[in-house]
Amino acid sequence: MGFLLVFALVPLLVVAWAIGLYNGLVRLRVQVESAWKQIDVQLKRRHDLIPNLVNTVKGLMKFEQETLGKVMEARAKAVGATTVAEKSAAESALSQSIGRFLAVVENYPDIKSNQSVLKLQEELTTTENQIGFSRQHYNDLVMRFNTQQQIFPASLVAGMFGFKPAEFLQIEAGERAVPSVDLSLT
Amino acid sequence: MTTARPELWEEQARNRRATAFLIIAFIALLVVLGFGFDLFLMGARADRGGATVPFIPIAAPIALLVGGLQAVGGYYGGASAVLASSRARPADPSDPREQTLLNVVSEMRLASGLPMPKVYVVPDADPNAFAVGRDPEHAAITVTRGLLEQLDREELQGVVAHEMGHVRNLDIRTMTLVAALLGSLVLLSDFAARSIRFGGAGGARGGRGGSRRGGEPLIILFFVVWIALVLLTPFIGQMMAFAVSRSREYHADASAAEFTRNPIGLARALRKIEAAAAPTTAIGRGSAHLCIADPRGRAVNEREGRVASLFATHPPIAKRIAILESMAGARA
Helix, strand or coil: CHHHHHHHHHHHHHHHHHHHHHHHHHHHHHHHHHHHHHHHHHHHHHHHHHHHHHHHHHHHCCHHHHHHHHHHHHHHHHHHCHHHHHHHHHHHHHHHHHHHHHHHHCCCCHHHHHHHHHHHHHHHHHHHHHHHHHHHHHHHHHHHHHHHHCCCCCHHHHHCCCCCCCCCCCCCHHHCCCHCCCCCCC | CCCCCCCHHHHHHHHHHHHCCCCCCCHHHHHHHHHHHHHCCCCCCCCCCCCCCCCCCHHHHHHHHHHHHHHHHHHHHHHHHHHHHHEEECCCCCCHHHHHHHHHHHHHHHHHHCCEEEEEECCCCCEEEEECCCCCCEEEEEEEEHHHHCCCCHHHHHHHHHHHHHHHHHHHHHHHHHHHHHHHHHHHHHHHHHHHHHHHCCCCCCCCCCCCCCHHHHHHHHHHHHHHHHHHHHHHHHHHHHHHHHEEEHHHHHHHHHCCCCHHHHHHHHHHHHCCCCCCCCCCCCHHHHCCCCCCCHHHHHCCCHHHHHHCCCCCCHHHHHHHCCCHHCCC
């Protein structure tokens, strides 16, 4: 009787355990997908914000029309991009132009203290940061998802149900430098 | 920097184990208190005269039930009570500094993959911050006005990341539970202490006339230990709450470094918060363990000595800064 119970219990436990591993992998995959969508949401947010922000400081920054123009230009390219490669190139060019703009503002102390310029600076900084952090989170999740698939015994479940490793996002050096532009509050 | 540093995970795992141990000890204390009450005051072990009456614990399950009910109460009502008592108001986007705060919180919610928490500001000039809520979906991050005025963006990001760490690690839930457990422990030990006083050694409490004298030495030993526990429980519980809080601060610091990839920002913020060591008057004693730095501004948190460590809600800031700086060093 006891033996029978053990024989019945062991496969049950193994199955329950495999279900747990499977669910863990599925949960991670869903998280990876939603993190990927979150990056798109943030990029879209940036596209929507830039025209308004640029318009509010256009009058104040006559001497930097070129820098502002480049931001708008890069934005137009990013909005118009269709293929994935085009998109990623255009978005990183946009990040760079925004970074350049933020650096330029630093050169004009009188303009820097203007309320609407400060607001613009803050909005651009947080937009860039939000994109950067969404990417970072996506990569963190990809790492966890991929590691989980390789670790025994989850690797057995992953293999059985055809889980595939997700792809890391390459973060370009120029882009990563943007959040380090110092915009001290004090 | 596309990967999370492994040492961050190690730090988190170690802290999780320590916390699990403390919470189990908390529950064990509840059970021991209850059983002792059954044994010595309710006379559940009335085996005098040869007839062994089966041991039916009554106080122990009641103790657990009361603890459980109080935990549920604190779980749903604790967060709003803390927010109300510290006069917190929602962050105002028309104020530039508070807009920056909202932006930084949004950045950190993206870095952590959590839902956007509610953001509150406490009108107090001393820099401090805390997080409350029963789960990440109902979390609230609160900072003082002084914090917004004294920290730069990078430092503010570190502090917000630290609070998001508390949210992600479910510290906010555990701290609420610990507070509720502590409350019930104090209540029960107080009740037991009163019962001893009024019931006396040969008390007529309980239907079975549980008067007991003499007995086996083992029982006497347990009785002595139990009396000691009854009297010391408020202190033991307090120390446990403090210890849970302390290990969690290191844990949240590690999470902050993981989210921002910039441990130095938080280290600098901690240094500034420490320098402004004046008490945060708006935040009451009962919420001290929730804050990023002890709002009581006590010197006890600055020392690492054994006695000082027992009573501090927070680890020494110098030690936290040293750990954060070593994380930054390890990455270079």
